Amino acid sequence: MSADTDPDTSGPTLPAPVVAALRAAKADPASDAALLALADELARSGDPDGAAYFRAVAARDRPHLPPGEWREHFAAEMALAARHSGTRFGRLARRADAGGYTDRRGFPEVACFDGDLVLDGDAGIGNLADSRGWPWGGRLRVSLMSRLSPAAVLKRLLPLPLLADVFDLELALVKLPPAAAAALAAAPALGHLRELHLSRTATTAAAVKALVESPLAAHLRALSVQTDGAGLAVLAGAAALANVRALRVAGNKFATKDWAKLGNSQHLAAVRSLDLARTPIDGGTMAALAATPLVARLESLTLDEVADPDAALAALAASPNAGNLRVLSCRGGRAVGPSSAAVVALAASPHLANLRSLDLFRGQVKADGIKSLATSKTLVGLERLVLSESPIGAAGGKALAESPALARLTDLILADCKLGDAGGLALAGSPHLANLRVLTLPGNGLASEVVEAVARPGAFDRLRALLLGYNKIDDAGVKALADARHLTDLGVLDLTGQGKPSLASDRQGKLLTGAAIDALLKSKPLAKLAILNLEGNEIAVRRKDDLAARFGDRVHCFHGPARLHWFR
Incomplete structure (x- = not known):
């Protein structure tokens, strides 16, 4: 064509x-x-x-x-x-999913493979380099999927006019040799770049040096690199990074002295956000880093999937330099996540009074850890708390519900926490959680009795998003939500797979019947929902036309919208 x-x-x-x-x-x-x-x-x-x-x-x-x-x-x-x-x-459009996983102020991430940009092919499938859509895109993420070398990808990518509209670039190229880094650094088309992300591209110290000594470095506000100790030393000595506010370091070949050198760098004085996910951070390393001026200036710290999360968090909690932190994330992964011991250390710290967001997703936190959090004299300013996939149980849910210290929470994310009806009812009856705007409770074995309690006037009147997927909710629970006239700001309702055996199961949930769909169709309070997710419910598939006639493309009967991840 x-x-x-x-x-x-x-x-x-x-x-x-x-x-x-x-x-x-x-x-x-x-x-x-x-x-x-x-x-x-x-x-x-x-x-x-x-x-x-x-x-x-x-x-x-x-x-x-x-x-x-x-x-x-x-x-x-x-x-x-x-x-x-x-x-x-x-x-x-198929690469720039508006409303997808990453959306920066209305500009969705454009996730492309190298062939989408630089290889000839069918105009409708292959080459996207001449698409008119680039001005509307946000981050451009290019992943190496072919046999091209990183140098070959860059040779074809860097001359493309589309880069004039890219201010945030992520390259997942496996590795970036020094010569390729030099070509990237010298590209005139990238002189305006504000963010460069190479955390999934192994970058040698020589390659890091080529980047930080180039003209583009002075304009960067965010930088991510996967490197080693020598590369970390180059970053620490890079005067051109004086404007970087967000720094991410990936890799597994670091010594404690490397982190200390980074933390004492006089050139990284503007950094307020530090991401060390999947690095070999342990207690000793964290203690050395936490003693540096860099940590004293931080407002956000990410320690997801580090080598020893409990020891790292304990060392951080003991440091007076943690006093400016507002956001702390220590998610678990394939390795073990943070346990109750880490939460006890955080809760007892006198240095974390400014903390507003705590994310311990996929940890091993149990009720004893939650009780220490709930009685903390310091963590009384939390506004967002993520404990999904930690076995806090009904006792943990009750401890959260009874805590005056958590009265400022606006976002409470508790997916797959083994709450059961007892834990869910305790949360719904809490006199301290009325400020919640986001409540996420999928996979907790909750029945309609809990939903009825959540939907009663005075419980959570300020809710914006309510996620209840993979529970045991039947028609009575849906009717309670449909009749909740006081939920005037509820824009996102997720009722995925009620009664579905598991997330991985191919079977549809059968607890909801036509009566639930009728209640949704007739509901005036829910008529203005921005997202109604009913995927995984057999009756929703059968009544998809009725639902579409009422809610249009705001209802999802087969696949939930990616933007639901904003609330998880």
């Missing part, structure tokens, strides 16, 4: 002021002013839906919204994204 007839390349050219505004918004994604300036420019250019979309994105992030406004903005954002995704992105 020629460019003259291909709808993906012959669409209307964006006016220069719109292109400039798009690039300005992507260059400074935290800026509401840049996003609203883009909306104004789109309105002037005759694109009212585009203007409304970015105004909705900006509005839903504002604090202290009146009841009902968040749902209104989020629903508008979702609807406008779905309506115009194909038009804006063309062939790129």
